[in-house]
Amino acid sequence: xxxxxxxxxxxxxxxxxxxxxxxxxxxxxxxxxxxxxxxxxxxxxxxxxxxxxxxxxxxxxxxxxxxxxxxxxxxxxxxxxxxxxxxxxxxxxxxxxxxxxxxxxxxxxxxxxxxxxxxxxxxxxxxxxxxxxxxxxxxxxxxxxxxxxxxxxxxxxxxxxxxxxxxxxxxxxxxxxxxxxxxxxxxxxxxxxxxxxxxxxxxxxxxxxxxxxxxxxxxxxxxxxxxxxxxxxxxxxxxxxxxxxxxxxxxxxxxxxxxxxxxxxxxxxxxxxxxxxxxxxx
Ligand code: NAP
Numbered sequence: 001x002x003x004x005x006x007x008x009x010x011x012x013x014x015x016x017x018x019x020x021x022x023x024x025x026x027x028x029x030x031x032x033x034x035x036x037x038x039x040x041x042x043x044x045x046x047x048x049x050x051x052x053x054x055x056x057x058x059x060x061x062x063x064x065x066x067x068x069x070x071x072x073x074x075x076x077x078x079x080x081x082x083x084x085x086x087x088x089x090x091x092x093x094x095x096x097x098x099x100x101x102x103x104x105x106x107x108x109x110x111x112x113x114x115x116x117x118x119x120x121x122x123x124x125x126x127x128x129x130x131x132x133x134x135x136x137x138x139x140x141x142x143x144x145x146x147x148x149x150x151x152x153x154x155x156x157x158x159x160x161x162x163x164x165x166x167x168x169x170x171x172x173x174x175x176x177x178x179x180x181x182x183x184x185x186x187x188x189x190x191x192x193x194x195x196x197x198x199x200x201x202x203x204x205x206x207x208x209x210x211x212x213x214x215x216x217x218x219x220x221x222x223x224x225x226x227x228x229x230x231x232x233x234x235x236x237x238x239x240x241x242x243x244x245x246x247x248x249x250x251x252x253x254x255x256x257x258x259x260x261x262x263x264x265x266x267x268x269x270x271x272x273x274x275x276x277x278x279x280x281x282x
Contacts, residue, residue, distance in 0.1 A: 002225070002251040005151050007143075011263035014146070018059045018270050025277060026060070032277035033062035034092040034118065034269075035084045039077060039103065040070040045096045052094065055266045061273060062089055074103045078111050085113040091280050092118035092273035115279060118272040121168070129172055132179045135279050136272045141173035143264025144205060144226050145180065151253055153203075153224055156181040161198050163187045163214070163241070164207030169228055173205060194218070206241035216246035224253040228261045 022032050034056050038049045049065065056063035066080060077095075084090050093116045099105050109117070114124040120136040128134035148155060160182040164170035174184045182203065187194055198204055198218040206214045207228040219225060229241025240257030248254050255261055 002248040002254040003151075004248075005147055005226075005253055005255045005260065007147055007255055007260040007263045010147060010150050011143075011267040013150075014264075014267040015055065015058050015270060018267075018274055021274060022060045025274070025281070028281075030277055030281045031062050031089075032059070032091055032274045033064070033089045034094065034273045035064040035066065035087075035090045036094045036096065037066045037068065037077070037080065038096045039068045039072050040100050042098070045098075049096050051266055052269060055270050056273075059270045059274075061270065064090065070100055072100075072103075074107070077103060077108060081108065081111045085111075085116060090116065091277035092116055092269075094119055094269065116276060118269055118276055120172075120272065126167075126172070129175050132175075135275050137176060137268070138168060138172045139265045139268040139272065140169050140228060140261065141176050142268040142271070143261055144173055144228065145176050146268065147226065147255065147261065147264055148203065148224065151224070153253065155203070157183070158202035159183045159185070159200055160203040160205065161185045161187060161201035162205045162207065163191075163194070163198065164205075164209075164228070166207065169207040170205075173207070177203075208241045210241055211239045212241070212243040214242040214247065216243060216250045219247055219250045221250050222252040223250075225251040225255070226261065227255050227257050230257060230262060 036049050036052050038045055053063055053065055084093050093112045095108055109122050114122055117125050120138040125136050160177045162170050162174055165186050165188045174186050177184050195218045199220050201223055203224045205226045211231040225247055227240035227242040231239050233239055238258050
């Protein structure tokens with residue numbers, strides 16, 4: 001039976017560490033500050049934003065919440081970002097996605113000052129991750145690396161197979177793993193003989209968005225299996241991209257859903273905000 005990687009417990013520990021560090025920084029005159037902007041009433045986005053604010057409170061950060069109506073003109077949103085770009089109390093700016101259709105997401109992300117872009121989605125920060133010279137790493141992929149690190153597994157030299165090549169998970173994770181000296185294979189919907197490739201993985205990451213897509217026969221015995229997927233089943237329950245019950249009999253280490261990668265994303269957002277505050281101070 002696989003050992004479970006408890007993302008909830010790890011994320012709690014990280015938030016405690018960040019709180020201590022934030023207190024030290026506040027005593028020296030810099031309290032990390034995050035501004036979260038939400039446009040519209042999307043219920044899922046509202047939950048994400050509330051959780052991010054809660055994360056700030058838990059870590060002792062300063063936080064600002066900007067709730068704008070659905071019909072906010074793009075120019076108004078850009079103006080708010082510009083104000084926050086120059087506001088000294090704010091070290092991180094997060095615009096909750098998706099945005100209403102009349103707003104150009106790319107333009108909005110690019111408007112955030114790169115040193116405050118704590119989601120690390122802007123082209124400047126993506127480029128920094130590519131060359132391996134970065135302070136801010138995209139939150140979900142960074143959470144995956146942190147979970148593996150804290151499980152005690154050495155990434156160096158391992159074969160990491162990632163299923164999924166999105167700009168927010170698969171692609172940046174491949175780069176982060178490469179910087180940690182893993183041998184990386186990225187798979188996607190056109191990959192042939194997928195199971196032959198996944199069975200070679202020491203670390204198998206599923207970021208597909210399909211419930212129980214990774215079956216036990218796709219996993220090398222003893223492999224570390226990281227499930228990024230969050231899928232809602234017709235009965236309302238959440239399930240990952242991995243067939244967990246079968247996979248845990250084959251894997252060496254495995255993340256559950258919920259309680260695996262999910263809680264790490266917010267912890268990494270807080271970590272980025274603190275890193276941005278530290279960089280602004282220096
Ligand atoms: P996405 O943009 O839809 O990307 C899915 C990827 O899976 C694509 O690269 C796609 O290939 C690949 N794929 C689809 N069907 C496949 C198949 N049959 N065989 C192999 N590859 C296949 O999704 P995402 O945004 O990366 O998210 C992935 C999952 O992670 C979702 O469940 C999402 O909810 C979850 N997620 C969780 C967190 C968190 O905080 N825990 C954060 C972000 C995302 P193509 O490129 O060829 O289409």
